[in-house]
Amino acid sequence: FTSPLDIPLYLSGTFGELRTNHFHSGIDIKTNGREGQPVKAAASGVVYRIKVSPYGFGNALYVRHPNGYSTVYAHLQRFNEEIAAYVRKEQYRQKSYGVELYPPSEMFPVEQGEVIALSGNSGGSGGPHLHFEVRDTRTENIINPLFFGFDIKDTRHPDLYELLMYRFADKDLIGYDNFRLIEVSDGEYRIAGNDVIEYSGSPAFALQAYDRLDGAANKNGVYQIKMWIGAEEYYDFTMESFAFDETRYINSHIDFGQKICCNKVFNRLYLEPNNRLSVYGEKKKMNLPELERDSIYPVRVEVKDAAGNMASLSFNIKRTGPLEGDAQMVGLPVFKYGQTNYFKTDDIELVLPEGALYRDVYFEYEEKQACEGGVGPVYALGAREIPVHRYFNLKLKPPRSFKGNPRKLAVASVVGGRIADYEGSSWENGYVVGRTRQLGDFTLVADSVPPRISSLDFSSGKNVSSQSFLKLKVTDNFSGIDTYSAEIDGEWVLMEYDAKYRLMTIPTADLKLSSGEHKLVVSVKDEMGNKSEARYSLIF
The missing domain is CATH 2.70.70.10 (Glucose Permease (Domain IIA))
Structure with missing residues (x-):
């Protein structure tokens, strides 16, 4: 090429x-x-x-x-x-x-x-x-x-920033410690202030690393990561090729919780049971190792970019003993990744399909007070930090106290006590049904407010014959834009839509109009079916 x-x-x-x-x-x-x-x-x-x-x-x-x-x-x-x-x-x-x-x-x-x-x-x-x-x-x-063979100059080795060390007890994740990394020589990293990391249970790691190419300051992804414990290779990730239908497994490859809580991206240096990505070496080698108590093991991690530049991290670990399970989780239901999981109360139905999780997780439920803009309680359904691979249906029953139009109710996610995203608004047997790929907090929202349409460079009665474009801005308060169209004198005309800027543009070069007055109608409908129309009389 x-x-x-x-x-x-x-x-x-x-x-x-x-x-x-x-x-x-x-x-x-x-x-x-x-x-x-x-x-x-x-x-x-x-x-x-x-x-x-x-x-x-x-x-x-x-x-x-x-x-x-x-x-x-x-x-x-x-x-x-x-x-x-x-x-x-x-x-x-x-x-x-x-x-x-x-x-x-x-x-x-x-x-x-x-x-x-x-x-x-x-x-x-x-x-x-x-x-x-x-x-x-x-x-x-x-x-x-x-x-x-593209001519892209890259003489810089990857940069290593932070290491996480997880503590597992009988494959249950109990917690983690984080370690800042320092570069002691060109491309050689150590853990700041530590010669030996002591731990209980079974060890696992995650690494924050980026690559920078010549002539650009952007933090880019790395090409390869390998890890050895002692003389045995335990991890091999190489980004040569992948399929579109496996790309969402990234949420198992990374520490999803760190991304949600702290906006940090860590590569896990081990595999969760339902991680089916094809970018790893021999997967059977990537289980949590069982190491002897009180013995010191050297760990080495090598990170490369596509040009072959390498950075490495070396440290030692020492197992001090077993680790007790988390007593707070005793008695909670366990959602298993290899089966369909159900949760139901008088007001909620949740069905998580087989393969939706990357590992077995404890499922926590709590009913909270209503949030601003919500209808009825907020339901805490599992932790938002737990990634979900497949869509699942979440059904919420409207509270009896709601007196509005039930067909204007939708399921919404709640983040930080505030309404976040529209998750769906279909109906089934008296429930409002959302379809989502996340756990966390949810509630119902009533939305009967139509989108808002504002012209930016024209108004009714204006002569626009010299304009190459007619521009409008469209906004919606909750569910988002579903459909949009424009007509002049009852005939459909092309209206381009740039969603990130909420900008709609009608190119006038396509319009074959006679000189004089013409009627423009712009129609926009949101996901809840609320519709707006804006009408203009324009001179061409």
Whole structure:
């Protein structure tokens, strides 16, 4: 492959980086803080998929190559003229801004180095850049693009920050200690103030580590981590390739609780029982070791980036004895990862499917006082720090004291005593049903407030004939935007939506209107079915 950009390549994100609920599936190439860089096909092939979305990848192109690989180009500002004309035609045919298209293979052949798009900041992007991927065409597995010879300078070793040491009693996690790491020589790290770490029970570790490439200050993900206890290798993680359907197992790979409580990302240096990621070495070696009492064992951890630069951590551990279980947990129900788990009261039904957990956990329940904006009590259903892999249904019964429209009730998560996220609002046998992939606090919320629509650069009665775009801002108080549309004189017109900025834009170049007054109607509906309309009389 050749570079998809004609500028020096600096990365703001590496392959397999630890993101929220997923591993990063490509590399993020900096575009000098600007949109509009020409994006070129990395090899000859055909465009086989085109996607436009307010979320995720935004504007994205997928190119299939004869060498067995496909490449992906995402967060684009716009496609080249030929592709853009096809997309626009399909958007009008489907009457939808968001489209996913699979053109015939002969429609868009591309040559290596041909400009296929301009770089941008569309979808869920946090700033201008090009997201670039390489995939195995047959399996759709994502492959580390840094294996394909791109000129990306990296002479810096990974940085190691902090170590966690967990204390297990009969496979129950009792607690942990954290240790600050210091660099004693180039790439060699030790634990600050400790020669030997003493512990009870069975040991396990997690490591906070990042990599920085030349020419960029971004904290990127690492490529490989290995750990030895004594002479035996106990852990081997290498980020070469993974499948999309396993990416959520990241929540087992990391210490999810540390991310929730402290916004710190630690790589576990052991495997939980239901971690099914394919990025590890021989898994049977990665169980918690049983070490002899009062013996000292050396531990060595090696961390590499894709360029082969290495950092290492060395320390010693000593087991002082067994560890008692947590008496506070005695008598609590245990949710097992290998079976379906149920919890029910008069007002709640929860069914957690088999495989939803990464290990067996104690399930704690508490009914709390109502929070501001909530309807009825707050239900504490397990700890928010426990990650959940699969969606599950959570049913809450409305309190008898509620006198409003029950069809305007929704399940909401509660974080820090405040309403957080909309989790669903279907009905089943007198319960409001949410569908979620998290434990924690939940309550009911009544939402009958429609979205708010505000014009930004025009108003009713204005002459807009010289404007290239008509811009509006749309906001919703709770459940989020579900559908949106615009019509002029009763005919559907394209309205682009940038969800992160809550910005809707109507390109006027597409409008074939006669001179004079025309009626614009913008309609927006939220997930609860609340609908708003804004009407404008405009002069073109």
